[in-house]
Amino acid sequence: MTDPRIGIVGIPGKWSTEVLADAVEASTGFRLVVDMAQVQLDMVTGQLCFEGQDLSQLDGLIVKKISAEYSPNTLDRLELLRLAEHAGVRVFSGAENMLRLVNRLSCTVTLRSADIPMPDTLVTESVEAAMAAVQRFGSAVFKPLFSTKARGMCVIEHSEDAAAVRSEVSAFQQHNPMMYIQRKLNLSGRDLGMVFLGGNYLGTYARVSQSDTWNTTIHSGGRYEAFTPADDIIALATRAQAPFNMDFTTVDVALTEDGPIVFEVSAFGGFKGALEGAGIDAAARYSDYVINEFKKR
Incomplete structure (x- = not known):
């Protein structure tokens, strides 16, 4: 069989996109990085084109x-x-499969339907219900339905000053009509990224906070380090990613006093954390996996 022509949909110039394109090119001799902002779909001809290349070919x-x-x-x-x-x-x-994960609510509904333990969560458009959740949780994390690396998230603390709480909730809802609210957990400055390829577990890295910020993301100054989880944590992450049938993903897991919980399953998965924290060359592994899928045909 001839080498497959495989394009990489990503952000041109970004490290993770380019190293994946490098790995695929090294194996196939073909390189195409697709910026979806420049793609056009012609419903008359059925062509999905990027810079003269019909992606459907x-x-x-x-x-x-x-x-x-x-x-x-x-x-x-x-x-x-x-x-x-x-x-x-x-x-x-x-x-x-990816559509079901980009929207945080869709991901959560699937995880809860699979009985995956998650933080206490309330989803509502009601400011009154949101305020009651803040009072019940004591400290609540408000999350946009569409976000990565904690962008747009905020913590709202319970206060006897109801007007102040209402103001914070209303400010969040201005940009997020459907409010996704979780009990803020004490994570001791660490949570886990558990890496899966074709449904098989590859390894785990930890995201560790380097400041007093409430989240551990690298975007907020955190760093990656190695972590070896217990078998029950691996089993939980395996169960969490299974309903989504992803070729490559990471499962975000936190360790709490009541046991491990899952925050989310990633639509795309992180390469840098896998490499720097777990020593996994995800680009090479993913490229090999994809090419082997074509060999199976």
Whole structure:
């Protein structure tokens, strides 16, 4: 068989996109980095084009990053890739699979339906219900339905000053009509990224806070380090990612006094944490996995 022509959907110039493109090119001799902002779908001809290349004529597309930040527009971009799938292009991890994870609420509903332990969570459009959740939780994390690296998240503390709490809640709702609210947990400045390829567990890294910020993300100054989880934690993460049928993903897990809980399953998975924290060359492993999928055909 001839080498498959596999494009990389990502952010041109970004490290994770380019190292994945490097790995695929080294194995196939073909390199194409696709910026979805420049893609056009012609409904008359059925062509999905990027810089003169009809993506529907490729053998495969690996989605490393669909947009720099999550938004409803991210879902629109994934919808475009469904046309490529309909034309026979293998999209990794599957457009509909990723669609279910970009929206935080969709991910949460699936995890809860699978009885995966998560932080106490309330989802509402009611300011009154949100205020009651803040009072019940004592300290609550408000999360946009579309966000990565804790962007747009905030902590609202219970206060006897109801007007002040209402003001904070209302300010958040201005940009987030549907409010996603979780009890703030004491994570001791660490949470875990557990890496999976084709549903198989590869390893774990920890994100460790370097300041007094409430979250551990690298975006907020955290760093990666190695971590070896117990078997029960691996089993939990394995169960959490299973319903989504992802080709590559990371599961965000936190260790609490009451046992491990899952925050979310990633739509795309992190390469840098895997490499720096767990010593996993995710780009090379993912490239090998994808090419082997074509060999199976």
